[in-house]
Amino acid sequence: MRWIYRYPVLIEELCIGCQNCVKQCRYEALRFVDGKPQIDESKCLGCFKCAMNCPKLALLPTFFDEPKQIVFDYSDVDPEAIKALCAKADLDPERAMCMCTMTPAKEVAAALIKGARTLYDIMIMTGVKTDCGIYCSASLDRLLKAFFGDEYKCPNNEKWGYPTDPCVKNVSKEVAAKYPEYFIEDDQKHWKNLELPTICELF
Amino acid sequence: MLNESIKTRPMIPGNLMCMMHPTMRAYDLPEIKSLPIRDLFPELPEAIFLYGGDLSVVRERTERALAGVDMSMIKPNHTVNILCSEHGFNVLGGDAYTEMIKATRDVIQERTGCPHVRLRYTSGFCKNESPEAILHEYGLYEHFEGQILGTSLFQEGIPLETEIGTLYVVKDAFDSDWFIHTHYDDPRELYFNRLTARIYKPFTMSYARIEVRSLYHLNFGPRSANIVPRLIFEALKHKHAFTIELTTSPTGLLDVSADNDIKRLERKGTINTLKSYGKLLSLMSTIEDVIMVHDFPRPIWYGHCGGVVAGIVYKSHMDNFDLDVVPKVTETLSNPAVKAVVINHTSGYYNATLPHYYPIFVADELAKFSQTDDVLPYAKICDGLPDAMDKAREAGKTDNVMVFDGTYGHMNLSESMADFLMSKVPAARELNDKRLPKWLKQRGIDPAEFNN
Numbered sequence: 001m002r003w004i005y006r007y008p009v010l011i012e013e014l015c016i017g018c019q020n021c022v023k024q025c026r027y028e029a030l031r032f033v034d035g036k037p038q039i040d041e042s043k044c045l046g047c048f049k050c051a052m053n054c055p056k057l058a059l060l061p062t063f064f065d066e067p068k069q070i071v072f073d074y075s076d077v078d079p080e081a082i083k084a085l086c087a088k089a090d091l092d093p094e095r096a097m098c099m100c101t102m103t104p105a106k107e108v109a110a111a112l113i114k115g116a117r118t119l120y121d122i123m124i125m126t127g128v129k130t131d132c133g134i135y136c137s138a139s140l141d142r143l144l145k146a147f148f149g150d151e152y153k154c155p156n157n158e159k160w161g162y163p164t165d166p167c168v169k170n171v172s173k174e175v176a177a178k179y180p181e182y183f184i185e186d187d188q189k190h191w192k193n194l195e196l197p198t199i200c201e202l203f
Numbered sequence: 204m205l206n207e208s209i210k211t212r213p214m215i216p217g218n219l220m221c222m223m224h225p226t227m228r229a230y231d232l233p234e235i236k237s238l239p240i241r242d243l244f245p246e247l248p249e250a251i252f253l254y255g256g257d258l259s260v261v262r263e264r265t266e267r268a269l270a271g272v273d274m275s276m277i278k279p280n281h282t283v284n285i286l287c288s289e290h291g292f293n294v295l296g297g298d299a300y301t302e303m304i305k306a307t308r309d310v311i312q313e314r315t316g317c318p319h320v321r322l323r324y325t326s327g328f329c330k331n332e333s334p335e336a337i338l339h340e341y342g343l344y345e346h347f348e349g350q351i352l353g354t355s356l357f358q359e360g361i362p363l364e365t366e367i368g369t370l371y372v373v374k375d376a377f378d379s380d381w382f383i384h385t386h387y388d389d390p391r392e393l394y395f396n397r398l399t400a401r402i403y404k405p406f407t408m409s410y411a412r413i414e415v416r417s418l419y420h421l422n423f424g425p426r427s428a429n430i431v432p433r434l435i436f437e438a439l440k441h442k443h444a445f446t447i448e449l450t451t452s453p454t455g456l457l458d459v460s461a462d463n464d465i466k467r468l469e470r471k472g473t474i475n476t477l478k479s480y481g482k483l484l485s486l487m488s489t490i491e492d493v494i495m496v497h498d499f500p501r502p503i504w505y506g507h508c509g510g511v512v513a514g515i516v517y518k519s520h521m522d523n524f525d526l527d528v529v530p531k532v533t534e535t536l537s538n539p540a541v542k543a544v545v546i547n548h549t550s551g552y553y554n555a556t557l558p559h560y561y562p563i564f565v566a567d568e569l570a571k572f573s574q575t576d577d578v579l580p581y582a583k584i585c586d587g588l589p590d591a592m593d594k595a596r597e598a599g600k601t602d603n604v605m606v607f608d609g610t611y612g613h614m615n616l617s618e619s620m621a622d623f624l625m626s627k628v629p630a631a632r633e634l635n636d637k638r639l640p641k642w643l644k645q646r647g648i649d650p651a652e653f654n655n
Binding site: 005052053096099102132133135137159161163170171181187196198203 | 335355356357358359360362365366367368369370371394395399400412413414415416417418420421422423424425426427428429430431433504514518526529530531532536553554555556559572575576577579580646
């Protein structure tokens with residue numbers, strides 16, 4: 001579940017019309033009209049990538065009268081199918097994969113089974129990756145690959161992500177032996193049993 | 204001996220979500236006193252610098268450290284990027300880190316004749332971090348004559364081929380002939396770095412793209428993850444001129460260290476961390492009940508109380524120095540000693556896990572602005588900091604309070620907490636003596652080298 005309390009409001013006199021904000025928006029909530037960004041607050045998911053990329057701090061966080069919520073109902077999705085997809089992605093269905101929204105892996109798996117086809121679809125349906133936008137990326141990538149197999153194509157750009165998937169389970173014996181100080185082989189055993197704590201548990 | 208509470212550096216409004224100062228500071232509460240670290244452990248070395256002190260000492264130590272560093276690879280027509288990280292500005296009020304960076308730039312220019320020494324400020328660049336605020340606050344724009352660029356983990360990346368696969372770093376951080384890595388050795392995020400590759404960590408968590416930061420945390424365990432920054436460094440080491448770092452202790456700044464050989468510096472930092480922080484972290488392990496008060500303008504985990512960041516106290520129920528420890532998921536979730544959390548001011552983000560484990564009291568409507576959206580549905584918004592403290596004491600059933608407001612040299616805390624910690628010093632020493640031989644053995648450090 002994602003709660004959204006705030007959206008950006010433009011302070012017109014500060015805006016220099018650079019369009020950085022429009023380029024950063026993932027949700028088509030910003031359009032460039034008459035030399036200034038126009039904000040559609042109904043589409044805004046409060047990630048504030050626009051504001052953080054504004055060189056003039058011209059986008060002011062403002063509270064909605066009532067917070068918005070993204071709640072995804074997946075009660076109609078076969079739990080066994082969810083379990084199988086999570087297993088393929090080496091994820092525990094019950095554990096959070098997003099440290100902002102605490103969305104469990106099973107919810108994202110269900111979104112894919114229920115028709116999500118892109119990262120954007122998953123974000124809109126579940127709210128995952130719509131806050132900090134950083135730390136759930138690798139688990140999302142694993143789920144997308146598990147679902148689409150060889151057909152999965154990473155967007156390969158700075159906005160939606162580059163193709164990178166190093167993982168402890170794939171580190172070779174030679175590399176593990178070369179860097180014993182990182183306990184690779186030991187962690188590979190824990191990985192297999194889904195025992196390794198992630199940032200969602202350690203933060 | 205308990206003193207009046209120590210005032211830390213005024214808040215820097217570097218948080219896009221809340222550009223305002225808090226209504227009051229926790230150190231202004233009458234029940235908050237200050238306990239000198241050396242009252243707990245008199246054998247810890249005296250600091251050469253604390254917030255508000257004479258910065259010329261930092262400059263002098265920087266120059267001394269750099270005297271032993273080879274800079275002959277830097278030619279006048281080269282470009283040099285000094286890489287700095289947001290957390291450095293959290294340490295000791297940020298002034299020591301800033302002075303070290305400024306002095307480093309001056310020494311490079313003087314010794315090499317190279318005018319193209321630029322600063323690359325790397326941060327999460329998230330909605331709660333404004334590089335502009337920090338760079339202006341510390342006079343860095345002026346000192347670098349505008350040769351400064353804030354870099355973000357969302358910016359264009361460049362691929363690096365490594366022994367574990369392709370990893371992406373931020374292009375702007377490495378757009379130079381040489382780079383200087385500027386660091387600090389406080390053991391923040393010990394539960395992630397496990398003191399196995401502490402000095403390399405910013406190569407992932409400051410200089411890398413978002414995907415790499417994420418896989419560090421989600422595709423590896425807390426020990427094995429540290430191969431990621433190490434291999435990023437290995438892929439870029441042909442551009443590495445030298446590394447310079449603040450050598451710290453809970454008492455404050457001890458020295459500035461620099462080396463062309465990052466591994467040698469890593470070992471020195473590891474020994475210093477175990478020596479300087481080991482006993483205090485063992486003392487944190489003895490805490491039975493505490494109310495955590497956050498009053499710091501950066502992420503909740505990184506505010507210091509007596510040089511120890513809050514994140515470490517949240518995980519002090521585990522021995523994070525012990526590399527045999529792989530915390531079970533169910534064990535890592537919460538520290539049973541933490542009874543309640545008061546938020547007066549933080550930069551908010553990355554604390555959405557907290558309300559699932561602890562009662563959260565947000566001081567007032569203003570403090571609410573500094574919180575991430577995902578915390579607000581679960582937090583109690585109070586009528587000011589004193590009200591939040593009362594409610595936290597009632598919920599936590601304890602008067603023990605620690606304030607995480609950026610202090611070194613002293614801990615701002617309640618009298619009962621100070622009494623408790625003083626009473627536990629012998630137990631902490633015993634615990635530390637029991638744990639230390641294993642910590643050293645796991646890192647291949649000879650006790651004789653450690654005691655030298």
